Amino acid sequence: MNTTQPRAILCRGLTKTYPGKPPVEAVRGVDLEILAGECFGVLGPNGAGKTTTIEILEGLLEATTGEVEILGMNWRQDADRIRQRIGVSLQETELSERLTVLETLTLFRSFYPKGITPQEAMGRVSLEEKANSWVKKLSGGQKQRLAVATALVGEPDLIFLDEPTTGLDPSSRRQLWEIIQGFTGQGRTVLLTTHYMDEAERLCDRVAIFDQGKIIALGTPRELIRTLGAEHVVEFSVDDAQVPQLEKVLEQLNPAGGVERTEGIFRLRVDQLHIVLPELLKRVAAAGLNLTSLTTRAASLEDVFVKITGRKFDSSDAPPAPSRSRRRR
Numbered sequence: 001m002n003t004t005q006p007r008a009i010l011c012r013g014l015t016k017t018y019p020g021k022p023p024v025e026a027v028r029g030v031d032l033e034i035l036a037g038e039c040f041g042v043l044g045p046n047g048a049g050k051t052t053t054i055e056i057l058e059g060l061l062e063a064t065t066g067e068v069e070i071l072g073m074n075w076r077q078d079a080d081r082i083r084q085r086i087g088v089s090l091q092e093t094e095l096s097e098r099l100t101v102l103e104t105l106t107l108f109r110s111f112y113p114k115g116i117t118p119q120e121a122m123g124r125v126s127l128e129e130k131a132n133s134w135v136k137k138l139s140g141g142q143k144q145r146l147a148v149a150t151a152l153v154g155e156p157d158l159i160f161l162d163e164p165t166t167g168l169d170p171s172s173r174r175q176l177w178e179i180i181q182g183f184t185g186q187g188r189t190v191l192l193t194t195h196y197m198d199e200a201e202r203l204c205d206r207v208a209i210f211d212q213g214k215i216i217a218l219g220t221p222r223e224l225i226r227t228l229g230a231e232h233v234v235e236f237s238v239d240d241a242q243v244p245q246l247e248k249v250l251e252q253l254n255p256a257g258g259v260e261r262t263e264g265i266f267r268l269r270v271d272q273l274h275i276v277l278p279e280l281l282k283r284v285a286a287a288g289l290n291l292t293s294l295t296t297r298a299a300s301l302e303d304v305f306v307k308i309t310g311r312k313f314d315s316s317d318a319p320p321a322p323s324r325s326r327r328r329r
């Protein structure tokens with residue numbers, strides 16, 4: 001992080017409790033500092049508080065406590081000036097279904113004093129062919145791309161993208177990555193949330209991993225993965241009946257990175273795969289055990305989450321996010 005760069009986002013001691021019985025403490029003390037030109041990723045399982053945090057930063061939700069500064073301004077005094085300089089794509093965008101793509105972008109362009117043309121915005125997300133289609137008639141991925149285009153049309157200095165690539169096909173996803181890289185390449189700032197660890201690793205300069213309303217890890221993807229102390233992950237399993245014997249084998253093997261077990265899968269983190277893997281297989285065979293699965297892969301941000309929380313990061317296991325409709329601006 002180059003601290004001579006101007007700051008795009010600052011928040012300190014942010015909390016948000018949704019009233020109710022019982023109240024939900026969605027955000028429980030978040031501090032963030034994001035510099036101009038950064039692509040910053042917010043990661044974490046369903047319900048971790050990502051959308052709540054981002055919507056507070058966007059000025060759509062009020063924090064329960066804490067300070068927020070956006071492009072050196074605050075929402076209480078400078079709301080209009082902030083709005084002119086940010087672009088927002090919500091997790092669930094409710095765009096008017098009775099407008100065409102072109103009309104939607106023309107409308108959003110009218111909110112900003114400067115910007116690109118609606119045609120150019122359509123071009124950036126490859127929706128030119130749909131210019132005159134009603135929003136209602138767009139596919140899920142096309143709607144998503146239109147939502148991103150509405151965030152780009154005012155040529156903002158800072159964009160917030162809440163799960164911008166969820167549901168996109170691989171080529172649309174790559175296209176959006178390029179848009180984001182082009183955007184930060186001009187010294188502009190992106191704050192995005194994603195459930196895709198590979199996406200965060202490739203795209204984000206820094207990431208914050210959220211869990212239960214708090215940041216549990218913060219840094220560049222490389223730094224975070226390096227905290228695991230090992231480059232490779234070996235995962236394997238045996239039939240339930242053989243688990244006690246396998247545990248004994250692993251105890252004797254005593255790998256440097258330790259052994260973890262989540263949901264029947266044993267996991268070793270190792271640096272020297274070429275030494276540890278043959279040794280593991282030799283000892284498993286000598287004990288008369290049969291592996292029912294064995295995979296190896298490069299360590300990822302997902303492993304960082306598992307290491308810190310002891311839980312598996314698999315958003316598909318969790319229930320879908322609560323559906324909320326909110327009108328934009």
Ligand SMILES: Nc1ncnc2c1ncn2[C@@H]1O[C@H](COP(=O)(O)OP(=O)(O)OP(=O)(O)O)[C@@H](O)[C@H]1O
Pocket residue numbers: 018019020024025026044045046047048049050051052053091320321322324
């Ligand atoms: N309007 C609301 N009223 C009450 N509780 C809410 C509201 N919005 C969110 N929550 C709760 O706050 C917590 C955080 O939700 P949030 O939407 O911020 O999570 P998230 O990290 O964005 O999750 P996802 O990955 O599913 O999008 C959850 O427990 C959720 O149920």
Ligand SMILES: [Mg+2]
Pocket residue numbers: 050051052091162321
């Ligand atoms: Mg969310």
